[in-house]
Amino acid sequence: MKKTLLFIAVALLFCFVSAQDLYDMNIISTIEITFEEADWEQILNTYFANGNNDRLEGTALINGTLFDSVGVRYKGNSSCDTTRAKNPFNIKLDYIIENQTYDGYGTLKLSNEFVDPSFVREALGFEIAAKYCPACKVNYANVYVNNQLIGLYTNVQSIDKFFVRSYYNNDENALIKGNPVIGVGAASLWYLGPDSTTYYTSYEMKSDYGWQELINLCFTLNHNTSEIENILDVDRLLWFLAFHNTLVSTDSPVMLPHNFYLYQDDNGQFNYICWDLNMAFGTFSGGQGHPPMSLTEFQTFDPFYNIGNVYFPIISRILPTPEYFKTYIAHIRTILEENFSNGWYETRALELQGIIDNSVLVDPNKFYTYNDFINNIDNSIQYGPHIVVGITELMEGRITFLNNHDAFNVTVPVISDITTSPEVIAPNSTVWITVGTTNADLLKIGYRQNEYDKFEKLEMFDDGNHNDNLAGDGIFGISLDTGYLDIQYYIYAENTYAAVLSPQRAEYEYHTLDVITETGDIVINEINYHSSDDFNTGDWIELYNPGQTALNLAGWIFRDENDSHQFILEDTIIESNGYFVLCQDSVIFSSLFPEVTNFVGDFDFGLSGGGETVRLFDADENLIDSVEYDDEGGWVTLPDGNGATLELIDPLFDNNLPESWQASQEHGTPGTVNSNGIAISDNLIN
Secondary structure: OOEEEEEOOOOOOOOEEOOOOOOOOOOOEEEEEEOOOOOHHHHHHHHHHHOOOOOEEEEEEEOOEEEEEEEEEEOOOOOOOOOOOOOOEEEEOOOOOOOOEEOOEOEEEEEOOOOOOOOOHHHHHHHHHOOOOOOOOEEEEEEEEOOEEEEEEEEEEOOOHHHHHHHHOOOOOOEEEEOOOOOOOOOOOOOOOOOHHHHOOOEEEOOOOOHHHHHHHHHHHHHOHHHHHHOEOHHHHHHHHHHHHHOOOOOOOOOOOOOEEEEEOOOOOEEEEEOOOOOOOOOOOOHHHOOOOOHHHHHOOOOOOOOOOOOOHHHHOOOOOHHHHHHHHHHHHHHHHHHHOOOHHHHHHHHHHHHHHHHHHHOOOOOOOHHHHHHOOOOOEEEOOEEEOOHHHHHHHHHHHHHHOOOOOOOOOEEEEEEEEOOOEOOOOEEEEEEEEEOOOEEEEEEEOOOOOOOEEEEOEOOOOOOOOOOOOOEEEEEEEOOOOOEEEEEEEEOOOOEEEEOOOOOOOOEEEOEOOOOOOOEEEEEEOOOOOOOOOOOEEEEEEOOOOOEEOOOOEEEEOOOOOEEEOOOOEEOOOEEEEEEOOHHHHHHHOOOOOOEEOOOOOOOOOOOEEEEEEOOOOOEEEEEEEEOOOOOOOOOOOOOOOEOOOOOOOOOOOOHHHHHHHHHOOOOOEOOOOOEOOOOEEO
């Protein structure tokens, strides 16, 4: 692979800071906030009491990197109290300075360990959730204000455009936070009618639009449930419910419908996203007038709580469906096996405590004693009116209860063998998948050929006619047609009482069938990343195929150096010795370059004006080519496919440049015309 270093002079378009990983769990971050106002605490208390989300402007020094003009406010509900010295913070780095971020993160959310003597509930909860669904990154931070240590906080990633773009490849769709007023219809997806204003007190819109989409979701769930998979990722919801119920995280939609986000992906499906896990592991029991729960009640919390409550349709309208019910139980079983029955959670909790031990010891404003911190892994701690149960005493009883519950104490199907043929899978061919099972009556395969598509489901057959050996022998088969992309798939097997998936973490994880394609030697030939006002073409990238055969680039991926942006190609043929251009605006591009016919618009990659690395991967995630550029240095000129060349007005111009043109680079002025009548640009490169 070639890696070309290109140098070019342009203005810095945005401020992007990259330093220590903001969410490295093995490193405690240091966040130092400075306000000019000596009475900053009273100001923040007033802002919070007024409920207007106003922010106090200051500076933030984060792991040695200074951020100017940040906006700070308190956050939270019960965790924030203006009589306390240690309240949770929301720090907006780009409050004044647009695009000011730390490794792409624009907002910091800092939790104060309210009702958690162990200091690990939120961190441990998010680490477990991340095994089964998109989840926030998390670590710890010592927070100072005006040179005074406030204490140790849990530093939780904000669910914002950066988060959804990282997981869903798009940040422009509806993003909604459950933010209810307690009562019937509060953020439970209960249908409140067609008037969007009736939803305003239960949900908080975080995107530019989405009320009608939310109303459609609520109507479909409550009145047309058979179509629910068209508008809701049901498997993501089942993992969400299984996670909260297993961890007795009742400050969530299993008991109280808040502390979640919904994001609608490009398939039109809403995805449930976990939020606010500071009261996981049995620390919340007062929802909906429910009296305080004892340790035994926490341990034996009903895995089907609210299944008969019509005002909780995400439970009462979903779990009664047999396939969803069995999948939900399978997900709980997986969470138990992988995190609790094997003792992993206790080992990890002690590891987390080891990382933060000294910081907890010196925290001047912690709500509990250091001994409480040490003891709450195993034992209950009294704090005012709260009794905070020990994590292991809770989960040991819960493991026993769930394993002996009738819904879990049944015969489970076994998937013993998965085979595919042929061994080498070509594009546009047929592949057979066979699965050996015991105790299974029905098998389905979920499959797709793009990681951002939803899985399509097909029933598999044990009839002797689908490459499945003999009818009724427990071997099921199905054939799939391939394209140019790899096939991602999982297997669902059920009997009357239970279901199992392979892999167990499906649909979040999946098996892959590699479709063999010739990658050739495609190169990033020319790029334009900062057009001048006089000649604005928009960002574009030109690819060149120096090989002897045409290639289909379906599924190939462009990424930036931090994997924060990517663009996936659809069916794209590039001929031998041919070119292909991706451009931001196809109308502008075609008007400026009418002779270029092999291009595609809507390239929303957003090449950085200050310099970065652009990488091209094939559909199997193999790095094919990369280009690195920045703001310093001179021009390099080499022929097509062999190195960097100054791009001219014509993106298909022969890059074997004449001597007169090379001389003009040394003496010409960007934006002028050289002796050959060819425009010189300060921002078009190859």
